Amino acid sequence: MVAASAHPFAQLDPARVVAAVESLGFWVADEPFALNSYENRVFSLRDESGRRWVVKCYRPGRWSDEQIQEEHAFLWELDQADVPACAPWRNEQGRSLHHYEGYRVALFPHVAGQAPELENPAHLFALGELIGRLHSVSEQGRFVSRRMLDLDAMVAESRERVLHCPWLTQRQRRVYERLTESLCQALTPYTWSPAASIRVHGDCHLGNMLGRDETFTLVDFDDAVMAPAVQDLWMLLTAQHEDDLRMQLSEILEGYEQWREFDRSELELIEPLRTLRLLRHSAWLVARWEDPAFPRAFPWVIEESFWDQQLRNLEQQRLALQSPPRWLA
Incomplete structure (x- = not known):
């Protein structure tokens, strides 16, 4: 568990990220790569099948579980309507928000590509x-x-x-x-x-x-x-x-x-x-x-x-x- 006196992300090292993902039934094939995110902590990694995922660890105290789950439900609603919006992975019980050692974690499929050109x-x-x-x-x-x-x-x-x-x-x-x-x-x-x-x-x-x-x-x-x-x-x-x-x-x-x-x-x-x-x-x-x-x-x-x-x-x-x-x- 994270010490109460430490910053919420102080102990969120690569080993803990891997353990969180593997607790969901995946095997992680490489070390997580930290992406450019400050509000939350976000990592890129590959599983044993070569699929690339983005792991989001939510900042404690910002959103409630209900607010995060409402966001996820919205994303699945968009997915059902074929709107490209990157819905989170769900386990067999239908859960997309997961808890591991005090952290709240969600797994998203990696989206490849580049940013649009606003002069085009x-x-x-x-x-x-x-x-x-x-x-x-x-x-x-x-x-x-x-x-x-x-x-x-x-x-x-x-x-x-x-x-x-x-x-x-x-x-x-x-x-x-x-x-x-x-x-x-x-x-x-x-x-x-x-x-x-x-x-x-x-x-x-x-x-x-x-x-x-x-x-x-x-x-x-x-x-x-x-x-x-x-x-x-x-x-x-x-x-x-x-x-x-x-x-x-x-x-x-x-x-x-x-x-x-x-x-x-x-x-x-x-x-x-x-x-x-x-x-x-x-x-x-x-x-x-x-x-x-x-x-x-x-x-x-x-x-x-x-x-x-x-x-x-x-x-x-x-x-x-x-x-x-x-x-x-």
Whole structure:
């Protein structure tokens, strides 16, 4: 068992990962390879048949068993509808969430491929189709245990966490407090009812979409929530020039609407959702700092220059929220 005083992942070494997988009836053919993941711990390995698997060890205290199982049930629902979304392995009893020496473990088939190219119209259309297929299934049910994306509550939570961290100078703290108060006011008009939310992937960035030849699979539904559909689309809109931006949006929505109609009024939520992600990311780094992996991976977080850049980014977001929505042009 993991010592109570140790970090939750302190004793999660390769031998324990292998033992956890072999407790499920597999024989592991090689040493687990740690993948680039910080919130949870994720490893790649092969079994005795040469099949490649991804082992996810969930961060203790983040999600309840019920919330993880609800995510897994959603993935199997998508699998039954032939939506490429990488459902977890289940044992003969139908269980996909397993416990081993204090860790919660799930096993996923390895997905090969590369991230899509967001300047490629064919890739954008294919991604729109994929997310449209996802949402055509997800709108048929609702999460009960997993959280609702609540703009006001999440912004306030992130703001308080950063304001109480030790790394901002007095000047930076004053500016951050002023800027985030202004952002909170600017975000007030952007609300939606629970009825306008559907089950979404929640973190549709390039690292969570893998494939080849315009065929992609969504992976890592760890951030699945109830939210407006646009939450799964806006991170694909990366172009800096207006013509390129319109091309991206047009291709994505054309693909999406092969499967489900998209409410264009949700486009006005893009900058608010971008603001939320920016605030939550810095708050996440602060919240996870006691995890030894974070100081190693993000050593610049304690530097004054990092927080100066965060303040500049927030000021840009404040201006973006005050400008007419370019997405509706």
